[in-house]
Amino acid sequence: MNAKHPALARLDVLIGRWIVQPKVEGVGTAWTEFSWQDNGLFLRQESDADPMPSTAPQDWRANAPFPNTSIIGLDDTGDEFTMLYTDARGVHRVYRMAFADDVWTTWRNAPGFNQRFTGTLSPDGDTVDGRWESSADGTTWDLDFELTYSRDRN
Template sequence: MAEQHPALARLDVLVGRWTVQPKVEGLGAGWTEFTWIEGGQFLREFSDAEPLPETAPQAWRENNPLPVTSLIGLDDAGEEFSMLYADARGVHRVYRMTFADGRWRLWREAPGFHQRFTGTLSADGNTIDGRWEKSADGVDWTLDFELTYRR
């Protein structure tokens, strides 16, 4: 197996298990675990949580994506990452991704449903505050939800 590309090493800060708390009333915490696979050529993200409580908003209970598995890989031409996403609903998506200077960005442009995520890593590397936004046209954006990752 080839040696790990230096750009992939920027993702080392994500490796490990994180508690994930969506900032949505009625939702408890879940967890995400990042692990290197294929000798450090891909980063695997697996997310899950306890079943949603009855107090969770109906829309969240009906559209619960957990568990989620994602694979992150690198395009070394521009040092941009791609994330392949699949969840329990049968949803499959491809996101473009960057991670540099403590800022994590994901985005996708799909007809009728654009998405973007921005996360900021704390100075000690133990917290990521993030937010997902959505747009029908890629021009007008609204907050979908905020969340915090903690080690």
């Protein structure tokens, strides 16, 4: 195989296991792990969490973390990625993604349920501070939640 495409190589910083902490009172940690698939042609992301504690807000328990998998690939005509997402609820979604200048963005424009994520990688590469937002009309955005990814060094 040839060398990894330069746009894909920018994602090397995500490789490994991360602890994910939503900034929601009563909600515990989750984990996500990034690994190269098919000799670096695709990036695979797997995530899961422990069940929500009974002290978590009701809307978070109803939408408790669940196993999910994403496959991220590149259209080499640009620097933008496509992310195919699926989870244990049977949800299947297609997102667009970019990673440049230590800013990770993911977005989905879908009728009635637009989503976007923006995360900033720390200078040491061990933390991503991010936020998920949603919009019914694609114009007015509401914060869903903030979260922090911390590299798991264990």
